[in-house]
Amino acid sequence: MGSPEPLKKDPVTSTPPATGTETTTPRIGVFVCHCGSNIAGVVDCPRVTEVASKMPGVVVARDNKYTCSDLGQDEIVKAIVEAKVDRVVIASCSPRMHEPTFRACIQRAGLNPYVLHMVNIREQCSWVHNQEKQRATEKAIDLVRMGVSKAARLIPLEAREVPVEPKALIVGGGVAGIQAALDLGNMGFKVYLVESKPSIGGVMAQLDKTFPTGDCAICILAPKMVELARHPNVTLLSYSEVEEVKGYIGNYEVKVRRKSRYVHEDKCVGCGVCAEVCPVKVDNEFDMGFGKRKAIYVPFPQAVPLKYTIDKENCLHFKTGKCLLCVKECTNKAIDHKMEDEVLDLKVGTIIVATGFQTYVPMKKGVYKYWEYENVITALELERLLNASGPTGGHLIRPSDQKTPRRVAFIQCVGSRNKKIDRNYCSRVCCMYAIKNAQIIKEHEPGTEIAVYYNDIRAFGKGFEELYHRVREEFGVEFIRGRPAKLSENRETKSIMIRAEETLMSKITEREFDLIVLSVGLLPSEGSKRIGKTLGLSLSSDGFFAEAHPKLRPVDTATDGVFLAGCAQSPKDIPDSVAQAKAAASSAAAIMFSGKVKIEPLTVEVDESLCVGCGLCVEQCPYGAPELIQNEEGRTRARIIEALCHGCGTCAASCPQNAITAKQFTDEQICSELTAALSQNGQAKTAGKKAEEGV
Numbered sequence: 001m002g003s004p005e006p007l008k009k010d011p012v013t014s015t016p017p018a019t020g021t022e023t024t025t026p027r028i029g030v031f032v033c034h035c036g037s038n039i040a041g042v043v044d045c046p047r048v049t050e051v052a053s054k055m056p057g058v059v060v061a062r063d064n065k066y067t068c069s070d071l072g073q074d075e076i077v078k079a080i081v082e083a084k085v086d087r088v089v090i091a092s093c094s095p096r097m098h099e100p101t102f103r104a105c106i107q108r109a110g111l112n113p114y115v116l117h118m119v120n121i122r123e124q125c126s127w128v129h130n131q132e133k134q135r136a137t138e139k140a141i142d143l144v145r146m147g148v149s150k151a152a153r154l155i156p157l158e159a160r161e162v163p164v165e166p167k168a169l170i171v172g173g174g175v176a177g178i179q180a181a182l183d184l185g186n187m188g189f190k191v192y193l194v195e196s197k198p199s200i201g202g203v204m205a206q207l208d209k210t211f212p213t214g215d216c217a218i219c220i221l222a223p224k225m226v227e228l229a230r231h232p233n234v235t236l237l238s239y240s241e242v243e244e245v246k247g248y249i250g251n252y253e254v255k256v257r258r259k260s261r262y263v264h265e266d267k268c269v270g271c272g273v274c275a276e277v278c279p280v281k282v283d284n285e286f287d288m289g290f291g292k293r294k295a296i297y298v299p300f301p302q303a304v305p306l307k308y309t310i311d312k313e314n315c316l317h318f319k320t321g322k323c324l325l326c327v328k329e330c331t332n333k334a335i336d337h338k339m340e341d342e343v344l345d346l347k348v349g350t351i352i353v354a355t356g357f358q359t360y361v362p363m364k365k366g367v368y369k370y371w372e373y374e375n376v377i378t379a380l381e382l383e384r385l386l387n388a389s390g391p392t393g394g395h396l397i398r399p400s401d402q403k404t405p406r407r408v409a410f411i412q413c414v415g416s417r418n419k420k421i422d423r424n425y426c427s428r429v430c431c432m433y434a435i436k437n438a439q440i441i442k443e444h445e446p447g448t449e450i451a452v453y454y455n456d457i458r459a460f461g462k463g464f465e466e467l468y469h470r471v472r473e474e475f476g477v478e479f480i481r482g483r484p485a486k487l488s489e490n491r492e493t494k495s496i497m498i499r500a501e502e503t504l505m506s507k508i509t510e511r512e513f514d515l516i517v518l519s520v521g522l523l524p525s526e527g528s529k530r531i532g533k534t535l536g537l538s539l540s541s542d543g544f545f546a547e548a549h550p551k552l553r554p555v556d557t558a559t560d561g562v563f564l565a566g567c568a569q570s571p572k573d574i575p576d577s578v579a580q581a582k583a584a585a586s587s588a589a590a591i592m593f594s595g596k597v598k599i600e601p602l603t604v605e606v607d608e609s610l611c612v613g614c615g616l617c618v619e620q621c622p623y624g625a626p627e628l629i630q631n632e633e634g635r636t637r638a639r640i641i642e643a644l645c646h647g648c649g650t651c652a653a654s655c656p657q658n659a660i661t662a663k664q665f666t667d668e669q670i671c672s673e674l675t676a677a678l679s680q681n682g683q684a685k686t687a688g689k690k691a692e693e694g695v
Contacts, residue, residue, distance in 0.1 A: 026152045028057045029077055029085035030144060033067035035122055040065075041127035044137040048091065051141050055148045059083045068098050073105040080109035087151040091119040091144050096549065112156035114601065114664065119147040142677055149676035153669045162643055164250035165349035166592045169194065171242055171531050172354035174202025175574060176566025176581040179223050180352050183585035184338040186234035189592055192346055193228065194256055195238045196527055199303035200225055202356050208287060208387040208394075210574060212463030213434040217301055218389070225304040237344070238305060241527075245534050246624075247272030249561030250349045250597050257340040258477035262310035263296070267334035270298065270306035274335060279668070282314050284391070288381040290399075291391030296326050297334075301389065310335070312460055349560045350588035351535070353545065354581065355527040357567035360415025360423070368411060368518055369487045371678045374400040375494055376516045379410075379433055386440050396441060398515055400494040405448070405514035408441060409498055410434045412454040412482055416521030425542045427521035427571040433521045436472050442475040451478040451511065453500060457678040461573065480504075487516065516564035522571040535562055536622055542673065544570050555584045558646065559623070561597075563587050602644035604652055611637045612661035617651035617660060626651055 030052040034040035045063045058082040065070045067090060079085065088106050092098065097119040103113035121140040129136035133222035168184050170177045173195030181193045204210075206583070207217035230235055237256055244255040280295035289518035295314045298306060316323035317337055327335045359380050362370035370376050375398050377385075388394040398405050412434060416427040431454070438450045439503070457479065459468040471477045484500040497512045524543045531537075532545065538558055540546040545564050555563045563584040566577040591597055603625075613636030617626040625645035626638050638659070640651075652660040661667075 005035065005181045026057050026087045026154075027059045028055075028085065028087045028089060028148055028151050029076070030055075030058055030061040030089045030091065031067055031072075032063040032121075032144070032150065033072070033090070034063065034065045035067075036065065037376060038099075039092070039122050039126045040132050042130045042136045043121060043140045044133070044258055047137055048121075048140045048144060052089075052091075052144050052148065055145060057087075057152050058148060068101055073101075073108075076102075076105055077109040078283055080106060080111060085109075086111065086115065087154055088116045089119060089144065089147045089151045090116065090122045091140065091147065093122040094118075094120050094124075097122060097461070097552075108226050112158075112159040114586060115154045117147050117151040117154060119143045145679070146673040146676045149672040150669050153666075153672055154664060157663060159598040159601050160642065161596045161598055162248070163596050164592055164594065165252075166190065166348050166595070167192070167346075167348040168350045168352065168588050168592065169242075169252070169254055169346060169348040170352045170354060172202070172356055172527065172566070172568065173197070173200030173238065174354060174356045174566060174577075175204045175221060175224075176356070176568075176577040177202075177354035178221075178228050179354070179578050179581035180354060180565050180585040180588075181234050182224065182226055182231065184370075184589060185228075185370055187585075187589050187593075189233060189589065191231075191234045192254075192256075192348065193234060193236050194240050194242055195236070196241050197299065198239045198261070198307070198309040199299045199305070200228065200236065200238060201300075201302075201304070203359075203380070204574060205300060205302070205684050206288075206381050206387075208390075208442060209436065211432070211439070212467045218300075220300045225302070229304045236305065239309060242531055243343070245351070248641065250591065250598075251643075252348050252351060252561065254348060254351075256344045256346060258344060258421060260339040260341050261307065262312070262315075262335065262337050262339050263308045264336060264339070265288075265305060265307045266332045267332045268307045269332060269334075270308065272298075272308075273329045274308055274635070277325040277329045279323070279325070280314050280316060282311070287384045288378075289476060289641075290381065290384055291622045305625075308334075310337070349592050350563065351558075352563045352565055352581075352584045352588055353528075353531055353535070353537070353568050354565040354584075355531055355568045356525050357522040357571065358525045360523055362518055362520065363421070367486060368414060368484070368516070369489070369496075370518060373487070373489050373494075373516075375489075375496055375514065376518065378414075378438065378518050378520045379430070380513070380520070382437055382517050386437065386444070391480075392445050394444070396444060396515075398494070404445060406445075407449045407495075407513040407515040408438075408515045408517065409453075409496075409511070410438065410450070410452040410517045410519055411498075412452065412519045413483070414518040414520050415523070417455065423521060423523075425571070426458060428458070428460070429573050429622040430519040430521060430569060432461070432464050432467075432573065432604075434517070435459065435464070435468055435477075436515070437679050438477045439467070439471050439475055440643075442477065446516075449478075450475075451480055451513070453480050453482060453484050453498070463574070521604060522567060524568070528568055534657060535559055536624065537562065540570075542570070544568065555580055558563075560600075560643075561588075561591060573588055600647070601642070602647040603642045604647060604649065604660050604662045606638050606640055607659045607661070608637050608656045612657055612659075613637050616654050616656065620650050620654045622648070622650065 030447045032045050032049045034045050049063040060079050107113045167190040170181050170193045181191045184191045210217050240258045243257050246253045274296050275294045278294035281292045283289040284291040284293040286299045295311045301589050364371045384390040459465045481504045482500045482502045484498045486499040488497045538546045565581040565584040623644050629639050651663045
């Protein structure tokens, strides 16, 4: 490796540390919000305001029923102008909720938006002390006192602007990724869609019908797949994976590996002659193992791109060095067993993660015997058996004897709502697809007896409650409330006995069925794990990607410029996946339309005189913001890429030289809050002394 480049001025890297000193005494305004009864029902807001008005540096103190309302904000602006306020403390809800609102508010009054300090007297006070009104009021006063002390030491900051590359990367080619790509492409942006499998389409391409409308899944998906492949603004990178992502919002550098198909896409016409002569047959993953495919294959007839791929693990030529029947039959000379992977370097401004989901595979030692009994299958396997283009042409069969089952049972919540396997969440779609498939079976074979073992039927969404009642009343599907306790097989007939407690009947029953269908839950995909590590995305407790805010920013992530769509964020059905994809595309487009983006200045800064270039901050930072460079004197030092920094302070806490400081969270500012908090207990002097000593 060569030596690091010398220190250069960069519009998105840190500036020299600010001193935090002020030449004039700050004039502070305090504004206390009642938040209706959320705060005022517990905290005596007028009392808090009265005490605040007498605190050092406070020139105006007001309380308002709803400070975030237009009227409340107008009063803040008016008070700032009249009292010549230059620092603002707002005691209300969480900064996460309304800090941008109040920053914009004080900016209208002519103040720097970063001389605002919010004190949380709702979530951290009234909501947790609702039975102790007097003590809650005292705590609110202490919190405001701490906020006033810190506000006096706030320094103005300026947000920086960086240019935005008007291109987008979408990771995942399911229905969500396809929709997001089409929306951005139609807006005129260049889009790269990366899909790890040979064809786009995702799980939706494997489904039979989509209810409650009854549309064929591939019939409504295939036109979008073709449109995407032919779109002039979309570059489809199938059979590819994102290997590395560097940079920051507006300027991401992405490395994509295009895996070798051993077939030249520009020469292959999808005629299928190569597959006809291939002597190797293996289980078809697309048909969940029920059908067979060749070692050179396309996943399904409507695949996009319709280009053949060689399965290296099963190809005879890669195993023995012989065969080459496919090469001899291909008149376009498209097949090349010596083809190698290709690595592409892309530069994009925004990224949308739409890596989808995978279905839960029942435990090998589970009570439902999925790995032991042939006639216990999953819902996705049932979808392939019911699909007209599936391995059985849409005819439902028992895997054990290929006969049509006359008694079918669905078992709900397999891999969902189960604390034992750490899957506490509801997968949302399981009840609906069980109801859908029960109706399809009854339409194909009206004489089939169907029972659904359930905990609770969650038929949410447009049309599904009506579908639930129709399946019960018109098609005669029996719904049994109770979780099956044991499955046992008749070795001669291969039928399955279900022993369960039927809770509505308050009795234990044993019923025999020809086929058992496990309604398995949704899990984050394997691709999600890889891209999550690459992008540094955080996860929710359920293992799916965490959004920036569950209500106000449902498609954003903590990494600026990276958005979520579809089941990568949480389990959801097709309409919700499409809706979220359109929302993610709109959010990404808003950034790219602007041509530039502001970088939050609440970052960290490095005191180069103290930094020894140990690199610990580089190792600790979850966002990759610090980097080691050589300064003009040739000494290795840390530098912060502000566009990547989120101001979390991890690097500052780990720095052994105390060379890193978080803006607006300096030692002086934090110690001033501690001193203010202890001042009413006669401990201020001790706290101040310890702060000076660095304890």
